[in-house]
Amino acid sequence: MGASPLPMQFSVFDHGPPTPCPSPFNMAAYVLSHATALGDKTALEVVGGAPEILTYRALLTRVTRVAGGLRAQRLREGDRILFRLGNTPDFPVAYLACLWAGLIPIPASSQLTVPEATDIAQQTDPALILHQSGVSLPDHPAPVLTTLPEADPISPVMGDPNRLAYIIFTSGTSGRPSGVRHAHRAIWARRMMWQGWYGLTPDDRMMHAGAFNWTYTLGTGLMDPWSIGATTLIPALGVLSSALGDLASEHSASIFAAAPGVYRQMLKSPLPSLPQLRHGLSAGESLPDALRTQWRTQTGTDIHEALGMSECSTFISGSPALPAKPSTSGRPQQGRRIAVLQDGKPVPPDTPGLLAIHRDDPGLMLGYLDADLPDGDWFTTADTVSMSAEGDITYMGRNDDMMNAGGYRVSPLEVEAAFNDFQGLTGCAATAVEIKADTQVIALFYTAETPIDEDTLRAHAQSLLARYKQPRLYIHRDTLPKGGNGKLNRRLLRDAFEAPND
Incomplete structure (x- = not known):
């Protein structure tokens, strides 16, 4: 070639x-x-x-x-x-x-x-x-x-x-x-x-x-x-x-x-x-x-x-x-x-x-x-x-929000859909975040009146999602950021999470 x-x-x-x-x-x-x-x-x-x-x-x-x-x-x-x-x-x-x-x-x-x-x-x-x-x-x-x-x-x-x-x-x-x-x-x-x-x-x-x-x-x-x-x-x-x-x-x-x-x-x-x-x-x-x-x-x-x-x-x-x-x-x-x-x-x-x-x-x-x-x-x-x-x-990356988990492509919408009916959860956003150099995991950011027990969230994910699609982090937020068009902005969530590690 x-x-x-x-x-x-x-x-x-x-x-x-x-x-x-x-x-x-x-x-x-x-x-x-x-x-x-x-x-x-x-x-x-x-x-x-x-x-x-x-x-x-x-x-x-x-x-x-x-x-x-x-x-x-x-x-x-x-x-x-x-x-x-x-x-x-x-x-x-x-x-x-x-x-x-x-x-x-x-x-x-x-x-x-x-x-x-x-x-x-x-x-x-x-x-x-x-x-x-x-x-x-x-x-x-x-x-x-x-x-x-x-x-x-x-x-x-x-x-x-x-x-x-x-x-x-x-x-x-x-x-x-x-x-x-x-x-x-x-x-x-x-x-x-x-x-x-x-x-x-x-x-x-x-x-x-x-x-x-x-x-x-x-x-x-x-x-x-x-x-x-x-x-x-x-x-x-x-x-x-x-x-x-x-x-x-x-x-x-x-x-x-x-x-x-x-x-x-x-x-x-x-x-x-x-x-x-x-x-x-x-x-x-x-x-x-x-x-x-x-x-x-x-x-x-x-x-x-x-x-x-x-x-x-x-x-x-x-x-x-x-x-x-x-x-x-x-x-x-x-x-x-x-x-x-x-x-x-x-x-x-x-x-x-x-x-x-x-x-x-x-x-x-x-x-x-x-x-x-x-x-x-x-x-x-x-x-x-x-x-x-x-x-x-x-x-240079994807023009969508697809995540990569151990070589598998995972849609954030699929992960989020698994939590749509979870009692007490008022909103959620999934994205891949870097936890250390060159290592990313799937995180689920969510809104609720109070933080939800992580073991309960993990058990719910295990019942609906293949292991490689399951979030490794569950992070409570008061609100989820949205753009001017009203759409969820996962990039802002990811950037805010990773900023302290810069």
């Missing part, structure tokens, strides 16, 4: 075109296209717990048998399957099996509460729910399977690469999680990350610190390594961040991927020697420069960061071949067409504007659950950035 071929007069970076996706196509068949040839090579190793290894042969066999078992449930092509599965290898197996069989997986987080899972079920109306003990079940009439069904293997259902493949949910500015529809071609678009971000080869041992049921892990930690024939390492349930360095060393990880919060926890104590490690990867939230420097000092390796979103995964990044310049997020990956817009028009280089992705990007979503892509050449995000004449992207 290099600079734009011509000096830019406007912030439009055309680094394409991408290689066209083959047709007919099936995402799962593509991911497992090397499985037969690789045979007994390790595809997946769960580390830090009871030994658990899946070879490529075993992975292919299990996926095709579960695909056959799902179709034996009298499901029809295009039926939707809601996941209420825990942090186990069953999650990616079920995901690939659904895709293989022409079904539509909905890989929802295991942390969702019953009301949250019910809302997703109501929006998607699944034909089947896959459920494991300890994970919430929605209030929905769909039949429930508590084990993955198996039957004789079936062939993959091939078809148009532009057809619907899967649905994921992301927090939206409306306060209600939004369903994002992706096509089978989305996995083909991820090839642009292999060298544009990962520096990934078939010989790599990619260790991802996330859970099986997190979309960051599902893509970067599983689907992409398997697509190229590499080995992936996933920590067992309950492994602490402090143990990850030793596990990466013991299992010869060559690439390590995590959210910034995990790196921060790992660096609280000295790391072991990591002779096989080539570099780290970070996504989910902004990586502080101090954290990057500390990692480099301790390991002698770099962390390459990527910027993306649920609607298009990661599309701007630094890489081993072209590290990001200081204080930037990197450049658009090979094959991407990116613009910086104001009022729908490209701005000059180094001018702030909204980041936009060309609608022909093969990784761009088909649309939201209830709406197709808007008309026009560009899909405009809520991220404010500037772009240099060479294509370097500087991230």
Whole structure:
């Protein structure tokens, strides 16, 4: 990946075109296209717990048998399957099996509460729910399977690469999680990350610190390594961040991927020697420069960061071949067409504007659950950035009030809605606040006649919100600030809270 071929007069970076996706196509068949040839090579190793290894042969066999078992449930092509599965290898197996069989997986987080899972079920109306003990079940009439069904293997259902493949949910500015529809071609678009971000080869041992049921892990930690024939390492349930360095060393990880919060926890104590490690990867939230420097000092390796979103995964990044310049997020990956817009028009280089992705990007979503892509050449995000004449992207924040909790995007409106009916609470505002350098948590500022017991507020949040959405601080205020238009001003709350720490 290099600079734009011509000096830019406007912030439009055309680094394409991408290689066209083959047709007919099936995402799962593509991911497992090397499985037969690789045979007994390790595809997946769960580390830090009871030994658990899946070879490529075993992975292919299990996926095709579960695909056959799902179709034996009298499901029809295009039926939707809601996941209420825990942090186990069953999650990616079920995901690939659904895709293989022409079904539509909905890989929802295991942390969702019953009301949250019910809302997703109501929006998607699944034909089947896959459920494991300890994970919430929605209030929905769909039949429930508590084990993955198996039957004789079936062939993959091939078809148009532009057809619907899967649905994921992301927090939206409306306060209600939004369903994002992706096509089978989305996995083909991820090839642009292999060298544009990962520096990934078939010989790599990619260790991802996330859970099986997190979309960051599902893509970067599983689907992409398997697509190229590499080995992936996933920590067992309950492994602490402090143990990850030793596990990466013991299992010869060559690439390590995590959210910034995990790196921060790992660096609280000295790391072991990591002779096989080539570099780290970070996504989910902004990586502080101090954290990057500390990692480099301790390991002698770099962390390459990527910027993306649920609607298009990661599309701007630094890489081993072209590290990001200081204080930037990197450049658009090979094959991407990116613009910086104001009022729908490209701005000059180094001018702030909204980041936009060309609608022909093969990784761009088909649309939201209830709406197709808007008309026009560009899909405009809520991220404010500037772009240099060479294509370097500087991230400047969001133009809304979205929060980031451990790599998950969380809408303040969703958190606030959970407290709308709380007795004695007359108003509330959720925002992310910095409690120490480079560490943010979700805080709920609220008004009430007198302060409310924090344990009562926490228990209420636990009943309605996934753990990563729950406020960590509850702060009583006499009033909540509003702007001239009468709208809540969360920025003033955040600034007032953080000011004493300046």
